[in-house]
Amino acid sequence: MRGGHPILNDLSFSIESAGTMTGLLGANGCGKTTLIRTICQDLPHSGSCKLNGSVLEGLSVRNLARQISYIPQQTGISISMSVLDVILMGFHPMLKLFEQPSAMMREQAYTALCQTGIENLADRDYLTLSGGQKQLAILARTLVENTSLLLLDEPDSSLDFPNRSSMLRLIAETTKNHNKTTLVCLHSPDLALQFCDQILLLKDGKVSACLHPKTDSDEQMEKAFAEIYGPVRLLRISKNQVEPDTQDRLVLLLL
Numbered sequence: 001m002r003g004g005h006p007i008l009n010d011l012s013f014s015i016e017s018a019g020t021m022t023g024l025l026g027a028n029g030c031g032k033t034t035l036i037r038t039i040c041q042d043l044p045h046s047g048s049c050k051l052n053g054s055v056l057e058g059l060s061v062r063n064l065a066r067q068i069s070y071i072p073q074q075t076g077i078s079i080s081m082s083v084l085d086v087i088l089m090g091f092h093p094m095l096k097l098f099e100q101p102s103a104m105m106r107e108q109a110y111t112a113l114c115q116t117g118i119e120n121l122a123d124r125d126y127l128t129l130s131g132g133q134k135q136l137a138i139l140a141r142t143l144v145e146n147t148s149l150l151l152l153d154e155p156d157s158s159l160d161f162p163n164r165s166s167m168l169r170l171i172a173e174t175t176k177n178h179n180k181t182t183l184v185c186l187h188s189p190d191l192a193l194q195f196c197d198q199i200l201l202l203k204d205g206k207v208s209a210c211l212h213p214k215t216d217s218d219e220q221m222e223k224a225f226a227e228i229y230g231p232v233r234l235l236r237i238s239k240n241q242v243e244p245d246t247q248d249r250l251v252l253l254l255l
């Protein structure tokens with residue numbers, strides 16, 4: 001519910017097993033953020049969300065934070081603190097009251113900064129970062145959180161062209177290597193087709209299609225995307241034309 005109005009209706013879906021990444025796509029205002037915030041229990045709703053068989057409704061904020069990492073479009077951090085301290089916030093749900101992060105946690109935080117390529121910003125005030133640098137810092141924080149479900153709302157929106165791809169690759173690798181389940185809102189069908197195991201298309205408050213880019217036919221996917229975006233054509237670029245040892249690359253063109 002937003003402003004007293006239902007945004008999502010009779011919506012039901014399940015996400016594949018741990019180690020998989022699901023993209024959530026749809027037109028502006030179709031309810032992607034609403035769905036993500038509903039799952040992390042940030043918005044009122046009827047029905048229920050289950051994670052590994054456990055109902056999420058009714059769990060305490062601390063308990064939810066131990067299981068779910070949520071990256072909103074705007075981080076909401078408004079006080080001065082170093083980028084390293086922002087990453088260390090990822091350990092808070094694991095610490096007791098007044099307990100400080102250990103040396104090992106600080107080391108892990110620095111490693112996460114290196115993984116996202118912003119170790120040179122460790123001592124910078126977070127508030128002085130650009131929008132894209134902030135997104136990389138928040139992703140680094142997510143990497144240290146020991147959660148099983150990642151909910152990411154357009155984590156690439158402020159990033160430059162190559163960094164968008166790097167960000168999605170890193171999220172996909174983290175998902176697989178750490179056996180996490182990831183649901184990510186995206187606006188780029190191309191990035192979703194390249195990195196996601198499953199794509200949910202949202203329309204009129206419902207899931208209009210659930211696609212599996214590695215196995216669905218091009219015709220099936222074209223038809224589903226056309227429902228959302230209008231006439232489209234799916235181009236398949238053979239792996240030999242891209243880089244060996246990768247999948248064919250799929251690119252969606254608006255007609």
Ligand SMILES: Nc1ncnc2c1ncn2[C@@H]1O[C@H](COP(=O)(O)OP(=O)(O)OP(=O)(O)O)[C@@H](O)[C@H]1O
Nearest residue numbers: 002003004007026027028029030031032033034035
């Ligand atoms: N605080 C609010 N009060 C009332 N309605 C809201 C509020 N926030 C969002 N909405 C409405 O809820 C609907 C879904 O919004 P939501 O932000 O979930 O869409 P979205 O798919 O994430 O959009 P975008 O791709 O533009 O980010 C929209 O019609 C929006 O106008």
